Amino acid sequence: MSNYKLTVEYDGSCYHGYQIQGDLPTIQACLESAISMLAGEPVRVIASGRTDTGVHALAQVINFTSTKFSVPVERIPKALNSVLPQDIRVLTAEVVPNDFHARFDAKKKKYFYQLYLARQGTAFYRNYAWCIESELDVKAMYKAGTHLEGTHDFAAFTASGGSVSSTVRTIYNFNLIQEERLVKLEFIGNGFLYKMVRNLVGTLVEVGMGRRKPESIKELLDSRSRSLAGITAPPQGLFLEQVWYEENT
Amino acid sequence: MSNYKLTVEYDGSCYHGYQIQGDLPTIQACLESAISMLAGEPVRVIASGRTDTGVHALAQVINFTSTKFSVPVERIPKALNSVLPQDIRVLTAEVVPNDFHARFDAKKKKYFYQLYLARQGTAFYRNYAWCIESELDVKAMYKAGTHLEGTHDFAAFTASGGSVSSTVRTIYNFNLIQEERLVKLEFIGNGFLYKMVRNLVGTLVEVGMGRRKPESIKELLDSRSRSLAGITAPPQGLFLEQVWYEENT
Numbered sequence: 380m381s382n383y384k385l386t387v388e389y390d391g392s393c394y395h396g397y398q399i400q401g402d403l404p405t406i407q408a409c410l411e412s413a414i415s416m417l418a419g420e421p422v423r424v425i426a427s428g429r430t431d432t433g434v435h436a437l438a439q440v441i442n443f444t445s446t447k448f449s450v451p452v453e454r455i456p457k458a459l460n461s462v463l464p465q466d467i468r469v470l471t472a473e474v475v476p477n478d479f480h481a482r483f484d485a486k487k488k489k490y491f492y493q494l495y496l497a498r499q500g501t502a503f504y505r506n507y508a509w510c511i512e513s514e515l516d517v518k519a520m521y522k523a524g525t526h527l528e529g530t531h532d533f534a535a536f537t538a539s540g541g542s543v544s545s546t547v548r549t550i551y552n553f554n555l556i557q558e559e560r561l562v563k564l565e566f567i568g569n570g571f572l573y574k575m576v577r578n579l580v581g582t583l584v585e586v587g588m589g590r591r592k593p594e595s596i597k598e599l600l601d602s603r604s605r606s607l608a609g610i611t612a613p614p615q616g617l618f619l620e621q622v623w624y625e626e627n628t
Numbered sequence: 629m630s631n632y633k634l635t636v637e638y639d640g641s642c643y644h645g646y647q648i649q650g651d652l653p654t655i656q657a658c659l660e661s662a663i664s665m666l667a668g669e670p671v672r673v674i675a676s677g678r679t680d681t682g683v684h685a686l687a688q689v690i691n692f693t694s695t696k697f698s699v700p701v702e703r704i705p706k707a708l709n710s711v712l713p714q715d716i717r718v719l720t721a722e723v724v725p726n727d728f729h730a731r732f733d734a735k736k737k738k739y740f741y742q743l744y745l746a747r748q749g750t751a752f753y754r755n756y757a758w759c760i761e762s763e764l765d766v767k768a769m770y771k772a773g774t775h776l777e778g779t780h781d782f783a784a785f786t787a788s789g790g791s792v793s794s795t796v797r798t799i800y801n802f803n804l805i806q807e808e809r810l811v812k813l814e815f816i817g818n819g820f821l822y823k824m825v826r827n828l829v830g831t832l833v834e835v836g837m838g839r840r841k842p843e844s845i846k847e848l849l850d851s852r853s854r855s856l857a858g859i860t861a862p863p864q865g866l867f868l869e870q871v872w873y874e875e876n877t
Contacts, residue, residue, distance in 0.1 A: 390751045435752070456748045468751045499705045502639040502717045503684070503756075 380446045383455070384475040386438045390466040392506040392615070396432040397439070406430070406467060410441065413462045418448040427485045427622040431574075433614035435507070438470065440622045442481040479624075487551070487569055487623040492580045493616045494562040501560075508561065509580075509616040515587035517557055523586040523593035524553040524564065526600075527579060534603035536579050537572035538611075546572060546603075565620075574611055582609030629695045632704070633724040635687045639715040641755040641864070645681045646688070655679070655716060659690065662711045667697040676734045676871040680823075682863035684756070687719065689871045691730040728873075736800070736818055736872040741829045742865045743811040750809075757810065758829075758865040764836035766806055772835040772842035773802040773813065775849075776828065783852035785828050786821035787860075795821060795852075814869075823860055831858030 387410065395403040399411070407424055414422045427440045450458045455472035463469065495501045495508035496515060504510065527550050534546040554565040564583065566576055582599065585591045591609070599608050636659065644652040648660070656673055663671045676689045699707045704721035712718065744750045744757035745764060753759065776799050783795040801816040813832065815825055831848065834840045840858070848857050 388751045390754075460748055465749065465754050466751045468749050470748050499709055499719050500714065500717050502637045502715045505639075505714050507752075 386470045391435045397430045434617045436619040489567045489621040491565045520587040521555040526596040535608045538574040577612040580612035585609040640684045646679045683866045685868040738816045738870040740814045769836040770804040775845040784857045787823040826861040829861035834858040
């Protein structure tokens, strides 16, 4: 039996999220169907984490084990890409120790969220950003975002109904980069709760619109109350950029 | 009667080009249907030029005249965008002199073409770039491209069957910009023949692959022979970026 680790890029626009859901088109369903076809046996895939409907990934990490899969490792990307839809691309493949687990072993992740500032919408970023028609104070947003860095209880920023044992997470780094109309909010952390990034972005946008003060982020964290935090940003602006498996990178 | 000048952004991925073609979805058909609806009378639209199936525009310029159109000019973008598809956006609108003609009065245009360098294709740029899987010598491509600057007979780079009286055009500026995997080829000229930019790009890519020398561009121009020049680059990498109506800008 070999354990294969793949990095996968996908445009989530046409999918009902990562995870298999009956017959709906999902990233996992496409990957499992392509891999199973080449393996000649049903193969289950493990991802570093799920992504919601419309959310994208530049380098999602998955792994799968198979005894029958016999494509030489250097040819795996090309072989899978020849049967996968154009909006899912396998970028790299490697053989890893049998105990490697894409989800349990993930140490750190980076997400970014794109805002597009335009009064008339956007033909090109409609599936890749949240279009904001009003003015945004990005300096205030940056200031607010830095209050997120560190280890905090993010209960105020997770969707209710989650089943995790702890809502404490560490954000190592927050950054905001503006390039013309595009504002990119970057988050590096040891893990993210369900809808946490989108809830953080919704709250930061409210800061940018002047509806909240940058300092209010601290009170929100202390409150642990979802109802006090901001709206959930729409999914299409969110990208999983990178997953790390080593502690110190 | 008023004459309206609009700048329009569109993602050409889902359209059979700019120009009306029976019942096929085209940019012109969408614009005329939206404008006619608001005007309450059939309105014909004039563009700075056509774009082919799959080609995009960041600021196509169109104009139309109407006696019945009564939307205040500052509200035109929002009013049209509320009825246009999401992948066509009106960015600006202004009233211009009655003799303004978006095609005949265009003095200068800028196109760019995007290449994406990746062995495994691209989930995100599949509709916005030509994915090149081999190595490219971009310095040789840049050198080749500078030979295009100036006034030349571009007969070797236009699709046969064109009906223009002259194939002489002036390219004021060529540029090549690389940002990680993305290579952007920019062309500013007084006008472009049918498929000229895509034929130039196809030839430059052959230079980048080492199949032609940068200097061979001069011989190709002299030859006036389409069969000696390179292949036609696919449409999805091409963007009409800007149209100028003043001589000295």
